[in-house]
Amino acid sequence: MSYNALPLTKLIEQFASLPGIGMKTAGRLAYYVLTLTKEQAEEFAHCITDAHQKIKNCSVCQSFTDSDVCNICSDTSRDKSTICVVESPRDVAAFERTREYKGFYHVLHGLISPMDGIGPEQLFVKELLLRVSNDDVKEVIMSTNPTVEGEATAIYLSKLLKPMGVKVSRLAYGIPVGGDLEFADEITLFKALENRNEI
């Protein structure tokens, strides 16, 4: 794209390397950045390096935090008996948005995927087992995604955790609230039927 100046082309490529951003959107974003004031552009750039430098894994749950222990793990009002195991820090944010879950989390930072060469040793499994053995944990909720890797990881972890005397549960399958039955796949509909509740 010789009709774009090099610094602009480079910025477009940076935006295009982000997930879900194609070349057209990247172009729109890059042109938008050029319309910002000098201070705004510098603030944007600073936020990227700043977040990248300051954010690290919580020493307890492995979620993202800028201190040693994250806000959730240092909240003594939460229920110590429950740990919700998730794939990524984004899943923690998703659960927090429900404002209903009051237990703690554990972030694996991935799922077991032999196809991609990812085994339990690449994930924060050891740290989870240590927490369960030390703390007063009564239940571990497997909240990995309902995919092949998510299921496999949930089953693998449950086999390690059950002998430690804790209850291991899995998120319920069913139709999403506000969804349309017509578009639900067969397995979801079957699970929804199977796990039906009396009203």
Add this chain to the structure above:
Amino acid sequence: MSYNALPLTKLIEQFASLPGIGMKTAGRLAYYVLTLTKEQAEEFAHCITDAHQKIKNCSVCQSFTDSDVCNICSDTSRDKSTICVVESPRDVAAFERTREYKGFYHVLHGLISPMDGIGPEQLFVKELLLRVSNDDVKEVIMSTNPTVEGEATAIYLSKLLKPMGVKVSRLAYGIPVGGDLEFADEITLFKALENRNEI
């Protein structure tokens, strides 16, 4: 969102301030940035400030460039007799992608819009008139968007340019190639019918 660390929240807000990026996508992008290596994150931040510092308006056509005169304006093989007037530098990129237009451009950096308090004096109209009066320009193609503001700007400029002895033309209206007649609006379809060509 107290469950996100402050630097992360700030980064999400920065992404969310970009056009067409909602809070969910912003979150996805910010979390992705945290998975980059230190070098990649710094390169991204650098590209933003670098593009913002180095990119300026071409002294001839007012499009974005990192030198005094842009690649297109300094290309002597192009057709000096034609100037294509567009709203923004992104439109220049769109025309260049056709690989068919060989003339020059002029970027107005906006459209006349009395509702938003934008008059001709806020746009690069003076510079266009100067170019038309000095150079060997034979035709000015009004390539502003087919909106109320785009039309008004095209008509305003044509009234200034015609007395200078140049041909002033407007992009053709019609059905977009690959489009579906069913979804074409009445005005577009009427224009396509009106401007039909013999085959």
